[in-house]
Amino acid sequence: MTHALIVEGSMAISRAVEARLVPLGFDSFDRVWTGQQAVHAAEDHLPDLVIIGDAISGSSPEHLARLICGGQGTPVVLMTAATCALYQPTPDGISILGPFRLSEIERAVALSTQDACVKRAA
Numbered sequence: 001m002t003h004a005l006i007v008e009g010s011m012a013i014s015r016a017v018e019a020r021l022v023p024l025g026f027d028s029f030d031r032v033w034t035g036q037q038a039v040h041a042a043e044d045h046l047p048d049l050v051i052i053g054d055a056i057s058g059s060s061p062e063h064l065a066r067l068i069c070g071g072q073g074t075p076v077v078l079m080t081a082a083t084c085a086l087y088q089p090t091p092d093g094i095s096i097l098g099p100f101r102l103s104e105i106e107r108a109v110a111l112s113t114q115d116a117c118v119k120r121a122a
Helices: 011-024 035-044 061-069 102-121
Strands: 003-007 028-032 049-052 076-079 083-090 093-101
Touching: 003 011, 003 035, 011 028, 011 049, 011 102, 028 035, 035 049, 035 061, 049 061, 049 102, 061 076, 061 083, 076 102, 083 102, 093 102
Parallel strands: 003 028, 003 049, 049 076
Antiparallel strands: 076 083, 083 093
């Protein structure tokens, strides 16, 4: 089972992201609207990937990405209205790949899961 946490204030965008993740092998989802809900959801069920939109309340997307992936090693894709970027935890902090257009979310997810698989195998 591959689990994704989607943090987005718009239900329509959240569902659209979920629909794009299903063909990539994700079959379990938590959808939340606030930073606080995201932190609790990640604690309750560690996601394999986190998608954070820019329409969230209670936290900035960048701060939330650091909170969630900081100690867990979970890749985070940050989305805005036009682009997304991939945040990957590293021993020295967080590396950033992107931005990607939203139509390229599959590419960002592929990069995040590829890196995660390499880290888990090591």
